[in-house]
Amino acid sequence: MQRVFETPSLDASCSQNNCPQWDSMGQLNLVVELETEFDINLEPEEIGDMRCFDDVVRIVKSKQQ
Amino acid sequence: MKVTNCTWELANLGRRTVEILIEPTDAPDPTALAQATKGYEYIVVKVPAGRVDYNIMLAKEQYFLIETQISLTQNISNFDFDDRLVRCVSRNLELPILESDHDFYAALEHVTPGMFVADRIALDPHFSLEDSCRRYKNWFTSAHNDRSATVIGYKVNGTLVGMGMHRLVGDVLYGLLGGTFADTPMGLGLLTVCAGQLFVRANNLPVKTIETNISANNTQVAELYSYCHYTFRAYTQVYVKHVTI
Structure with missing residues (x-):
């Protein structure tokens, strides 16, 4: 996420509300990076649910099970 | 200047509306402008970027800048269908033509206030998101009824997530309206x-070029068009004035 959003630091509080780079383009880049990195396919509903760091962790973990 | 009596905006916005398009040979003339706009409640003046003489005159006449329209074009051969983000959004995508009344009105129900938030109606404190929504729904409906444009749905995994419309003229596809x-x-x-x-x-389709317009107020969408290598061809400043009659 740090690489996608090109931010020098990133912690678990990161969300669409406090990260300016997490816009429409940022979301799409994040999806593609996650799919590549973790070899998963994200469904539109899951993409919509990814609004903060914890959401991303939860969804990626659920896809890997 | 070109004057258009926008009769359709009465149903959309509840205002008698006129649109003035400033042409290259025009010179600022407050008297002519006042004459052309007399009796209208909502006045829209479109000025090519760089016409500071008009910007000054319109400010003096109590018009305010509501948006900058950007005209975009793309030679379709320059579009990268294999781009990773394009591939991501086009996965399990269908783009059905919403030809029947049933399909069209089912899709239109999803056009709600909040779908379009960066246009000159949505952002104008004299109007509301509901006004903007009604205007776009009426535009879609008009195009569907008189078949003046092709209305398509954006369907991902069988679920409709958006809709848009375009018109094909020769080898140019004009993107008129679209959104998720x-x-x-x-x-x-x-x-x-x-x-x-x-x-x-x-x-x-035998299309060589795609043309469309966006509002500079929608910076996120402008970023997406830039990402897809559209050429930003022309800028038009849009001034408005509300008159109580």
Whole structure:
């Protein structure tokens, strides 16, 4: 996420509300990076649910099970 | 200057509306402008970028700048269908023509206030998101009824996530309107930008160029068009004035 959003630091509080780079383009880049990195396919509903760091962790973990 | 009595805006916005298009040979003339706009409640003046003489005159006449329209064009051969983000949004994508009344009105129900938030109506404190929504719904409906444009749905995994319309003239596809629904996941907005190219390819249409207009107020969408290598061809400043009659 740090690489996608090109931010020098990133912690678990990161969300669409406090990260300016997490816009429409940022979301799409994040999806593609996650799919590549973790070899998963994200469904539109899951993409919509990814609004903060914890959401991303939860969804990626659920896809890997 | 070109004067258009926008009769359709009475149903859309409840205001008698006139649109003035400033042409290259025009010179600022407050008297002529006042004459042309007399009796109208909502006045829209479109000025090519760089006409500071008009900007000054319109400010003096109590018009305010509501948006800058950007005209975009793309030679479709320059579009990268293999781009990773394009591939992501076009996965399991269908772009059906919403031809029947049933399909069209079912899709239109998803056009709600909040789908379009960066246009000059949505952003104008004299109007509301509801006004903007009604205006776009009426535009879609008019195009559907008189078949003046092709209305298509954006369907991902069988679910309709947005809709748009375009008109094909010769080998140019004019993107007239498009958007993803208010409850569609962020990121799928890229569909609005590349639906035309994907539709052309899927239907093997003889299109060389895609043209469209966006508002500079919608910076996120402008970023998406830039990402897809559109050429930013022209800028038009849009001034408005509300008159109580």
